Amino acid sequence: MRVALGADHAGIELKSALAAHLKAAGHEVADLGTHGPESVDYPDFARAVATSVARGDADRGLLVCGTGQGMAMSANKVPGVRAAVVADTFSARMTMMHNDARVLCLGARVVGQGLAKDIVDEWMGATFEGGRHASRVAKMEGA
Numbered sequence: 001m002r003v004a005l006g007a008d009h010a011g012i013e014l015k016s017a018l019a020a021h022l023k024a025a026g027h028e029v030a031d032l033g034t035h036g037p038e039s040v041d042y043p044d045f046a047r048a049v050a051t052s053v054a055r056g057d058a059d060r061g062l063l064v065c066g067t068g069q070g071m072a073m074s075a076n077k078v079p080g081v082r083a084a085v086v087a088d089t090f091s092a093r094m095t096m097m098h099n100d101a102r103v104l105c106l107g108a109r110v111v112g113q114g115l116a117k118d119i120v121d122e123w124m125g126a127t128f129e130g131g132r133h134a135s136r137v138a139k140m141e142g143a
């Protein structure tokens, strides 16, 4: 899959670890920044990644900040994008299967690298179930 990655200064280390993890699993990774340790504004990177997913340039988007919260709030402002903050593997799987959340947000100050990799694996391995979930997701978009 093609995965767009983004982080702010708080998430840059975890982003790098996850980029390497995804590449090792055979995925195509587009790192949309940030690329340095300077303090930056998370909405800029959330918008870049969410827009990439909304346009179809990426199949999935992965965002990391301190808590994941600001990234998710920002990414969810991009029409058609559903971003979820996740800190456990069950929610990671279910938010893909039931909510078609193609953008996953992680908090680098919340989860360690080992758990973050497991969360990403669970989410990447899950697919949207459609059916009754499709009409519910459509209602989010105003259907």
Ligand code: RB5
Pocket: 008, 010, 011, 042, 065, 066, 067, 068, 069, 070, 071
């Ligand atoms: C940066 O200090 C922090 O506010 C940011 O990474 C994120 O946690 C916001 O939601």
